[in-house]
Amino acid sequence: xxxxxxxxxxxxxxxxxxxxxxxxxxxxxxxxxxxxxxxxxxxxxxxxxxxxxxxxxxxxxxxxxxxxxxxxxxxxxxxxxxxxxxxxxxxxxxxxxxxxxxxxxxxxxxxxxxxxxxxxxxxxxxxxxxxxxxxxxxxxxxxxxxxxxxxxxxxxxxxxxxxxxxxxxxxxxxxxxxxxxxxxxxxxxxxxxxxxxxxxxxxxxxxxxxxxxxxxxxxxxxxxxxxxxxxxxxxxxxxxxxxxxxxxxxxxxxxxxxxxxxxxxxxxxxxxxxxxxxxxxxxxxxxxxxxxxxxxxxxxxxxxxxxxxxxxxxxxxxxxxxxxxxxxxxxxxxxxx
Ligand code: PBG
Numbered sequence: 527x528x529x530x531x532x533x534x535x536x537x538x539x540x541x542x543x544x545x546x547x548x549x550x551x552x553x554x555x556x557x558x559x560x561x562x563x564x565x566x567x568x569x570x571x572x573x574x575x576x577x578x579x580x581x582x583x584x585x586x587x588x589x590x591x592x593x594x595x596x597x598x599x600x601x602x603x604x605x606x607x608x609x610x611x612x613x614x615x616x617x618x619x620x621x622x623x624x625x626x627x628x629x630x631x632x633x634x635x636x637x638x639x640x641x642x643x644x645x646x647x648x649x650x651x652x653x654x655x656x657x658x659x660x661x662x663x664x665x666x667x668x669x670x671x672x673x674x675x676x677x678x679x680x681x682x683x684x685x686x687x688x689x690x691x692x693x694x695x696x697x698x699x700x701x702x703x704x705x706x707x708x709x710x711x712x713x714x715x716x717x718x719x720x721x722x723x724x725x726x727x728x729x730x731x732x733x734x735x736x737x738x739x740x741x742x743x744x745x746x747x748x749x750x751x752x753x754x755x756x757x758x759x760x761x762x763x764x765x766x767x768x769x770x771x772x773x774x775x776x777x778x779x780x781x782x783x784x785x786x787x788x789x790x791x792x793x794x795x796x797x798x799x800x801x802x803x804x805x806x807x808x809x810x811x812x813x814x815x816x817x818x819x820x821x822x823x824x825x826x827x828x829x830x831x832x833x834x835x836x837x838x839x840x841x842x843x844x845x846x847x848x849x850x851x852x853x854x855x856x857x858x859x860x861x862x863x
Contacts, residue, residue: 554843556835558602558861562648562808563854566739567591567634568611575611579735580813581820583852585611588634594855595642601858605646607695607850608634611740612655620664621656624682632689639690648722648850649691651683651707652698659752660737660745662698662759668750670759676703680710687711687719695785697724699759701775708780722808723781726769726795729760732788732814739813769795770802777803785850788812790837793844800845809841811851819853831860 574584663675748754787810822828
């Protein structure tokens with residue numbers, strides 16, 4: 527770095543001595559337009575049901591979710607990602623409830639669209655909220671079936687789009703699903719529907735609290751017939767080149783936007799994906815990242831508001847165009863303050 531001078535003619539601290547100059551020279555910043563609010567909905571009458579591992583991010587009733595969508599619109603949050611807590615009685619091995627046109631996701635999407643037409647609605651395409659075994663796909667003799675699952679995911683996506691979803695976000699990690707969903711959307715005349723592919727999604731410990739939130743806690747039994755992890759379809763955390771191959775496939779198959787997940791431990795992947803594809807690129811600050819911050823804050827070990835803005839800005843610095851986060855409403859408040 528020849529262009530860097532020498533002390534004392536160059537003193538980097540000059541650029542930090544007051545807030546105004548720090549603001550003036552800041553390279554990356556966070557705006558409310560960078561936020562996608564991750565929100566869990568439930569089917570009952572209670573406006574909010576707390577989730578022990580996710581304090582401050584309760585499950586919302588459909589009515590409360592519609593109110594929240596109005597708030598998002600007011601706060602300038604462009605989009606909400608909806609995740610359902612499905613009544614255990616409605617779950618089965620095939621996740622059939624995922625195809626219910628009057629199921630929880632479709633009703634929530636309709637109510638939220640009605641309440642806040644200018645907020646984009648993103649829905650997860652995957653079967654795990656709906657299967658009794660908690661896997662994202664169909665399970666036979668210990669294997670998650672790929673092509674059979676894709677056939678169901680196509681139907682799930684169409685049902686959600688019919689209800690008003692703007693972005694379908696396949697989070698299942700089956701091979702070929704983006705292309706199959708894109709072809710089905712084109713055939714159905716849904717040419718404006720966006721696909722945000724969970725292209726680089728890792729098998730991660732950081733999804734733990736989410737499984738509490740949506741009630742898919744007991745993943746398999748760990749037996750050969752019913753695996754206790756998702757490692758045969760989600761990526762290995764030691765890999766980076768594989769993330770680029772996953773993204774390349776999804777781009778070729780018709781993805782409009784790419785998502786990296788989890789977030790903070792995978793900022794290197796965010797940067798590589800952004801540099802390689804130059805597409806709108808997002809990161810998911812997942813439930814475990816949320817819970818870690820909340821737990822440290824509850825112990826008095828960290829300042830919550832500062833941790834929120836610092837982590838979300840770190841995603842922007844790494845190249846993310848936006849962040850899916852449970853902190854979205856608080857972050858939007860802090861930004862506008
Ligand atoms: C499931 C799905 C998961 C998340 C979003 N969609 C969990 C998983 O893959 O096991 C995680 C979200 C979070 O942890 O906040 N397809």
